Amino acid sequence: MSSHPRRSRLCRGLLTALVATSVAVPIAGSACPAAVPAPAPTAQGPLRTAAPEALAARYAATRADIGAAERAAADHGDRKRAAALHGMADSARSFLSFDGRDGGRSVEVFGDLSHAERIAVLVPGAGIGVDHYGRLRNGALALHGELGGRSAVVAWLGYEPPTMPSPASVTSERADEAAPELRRFMGELLNLRPASRTSLVCHSYGSVVCARAAHGLRVADIVLYGSPGTGYANAADLHTPATVWAGRGSDDWVADVPHMKLRLPFVDIGFGTDPVSPEFGAEVFAAGDGGHSDYLKPGSLPLKSIARIVAGTAMSAEISGERHA
Template sequence: MRRFGRTLVTVSLAVAVVGGTAGWASGDSQHAVTGPPPGTAAWRADTASGRPLPDPASASPHDAARFFAGLDDAERRELAGRHPLVVGNLDGAPVTLRYEANRLAVLATGEARYASLASPGRQILAFDPRGRGQVVEVFGDLERAAHVSVIVPGSDSDATTYDAKRAPNTGPAGMARSLHAAAGENTAVVAWTGYTTPVGVGLDAASGRLAKAGADRLARFTAGLDAIGAPDPVLFCHSYGSVVGGLAARHTDATDIVVFGSPGMRADNAAGLHTGARVWAARGPSDWIAEVPNVQLAGIGHGADPTSAAFGARKVPAADVQGHTGYLAPGSQSLAAFAAIARGEVR
């Protein structure tokens, strides 16, 4: 009974720390956007040269890749023009076709907050305006890169804030740009804001509900990379994104999973992730995430600290990292290590 009491106290501390001084009211409960993209009904009713189109809800990324391989360029472009939201979000579809489809989809929204995503040179691999919106952007040449990395961000990441002004090298796009610059042109980096993230701090940030939905989407996304012949990726998971990465680990073909500023991965140790990927962890000396108790009870908390010796992850040097978001700052130890991992130089 005394041990149970101590556990309850620890959970209460977790609630207080994650909730902040404003308590749970500082976080808004979010509805996870899942399932096939808008426009799926019209897509299902259409055909290409008399053939049915792959159902976004049930066709695998490899099914989609085989379907598009059987079409000529004109047929592919015609489908993208008629169904931009479906083609733009269909894992396994040709990369450049998805870029064009998403440009059309962004323009079709007519919303100023998304307009910058359609700017020349942007490589938007996915765009879904439902809810707060989801967006995936590629930095580098995904079709020819020898190495691919995926940034999985944490709370407060969505399409509406994706291009908002932030501190340098932070946010999904800033982190991806920084890693791409450090890793070199032979590496493509994907900023994957492909799931509904928590807003602020609160029950969503302390529970695994949104992470579970995000893990399904991340696993499908990595299967889509495989379907187009891209190299097995490295996952770089920040903050709540590391909860997503932990839950997705056994369902992806990632070579490495790197977590930084992590509250936990919903596993007792690296072996509990049931993945063949190498697992890495980093935490800077001034990162407030260290104040969050590593517990998991009744769905609250994300478990063991990935940077602890008992967890068994490989340590990434981070002694010069500032705060919770400084891991990809140019010149930092962590960015240099991340770039080496992204290039496949560390074994």
């Protein structure tokens, strides 16, 4: 007798337990970041050029917006938020955009975007926000350091990632809201640097966002790492000309998340096919033995693998057995 029905029932039970746990977590705390007041940012249209003087003017205007949000947070008595914003407003930082309202949105550049031949756009997953921005920043710095000269890394926090665990972390609702914003930003970036080799690098829930935004997107690669699934049955369903890559560390807990979708009356729960499985059909890269937050650690195997993909030097021949791991 086949064990498949039994396994399916087990997965369904595990996913149901995950949803129940998420729902049981008080979600009032997730509203706290949005409760910190911030002024509306300076109205700015899309950049028309990536010339150094144009970028410098945009960075200066955005720095002023961050400073205004810092003062608002301080007046509100939120010292943690004010301290985080103070660091972001440093003159050495380069933000293309910032909006401190509703938990905060930002787009930061690492490297010289004006002359970058290789560009990676990092899309973070659950639990990242203004108050926990250091994790995204550290990963961007590490990837930029691995890529070296003539490269830029863009940390795109252009949406409100779900908290973890929470009901939002097991549905695509936040990703559906984020995808149009990511597509808009990518369109602007690709127009600014059409000759650059540009890749989307998507962690955890961020891979759901990237999959929703992928359709027809003119990028070289879409890199999914630590992904719970994309909501699509296979890479072909993303309808992208990009090469789709996937990787997962052997100690990443996301491997234990049931890779299936439950269709409920008002919402779908779960994200379907495992991106590193043969059924999904992605190119699977070596991701080492690290955990869910270890992919962009300096010196790590997955960091080197992702950098090779972004640089365009990764070859399928370098992928040895990871697809079936």
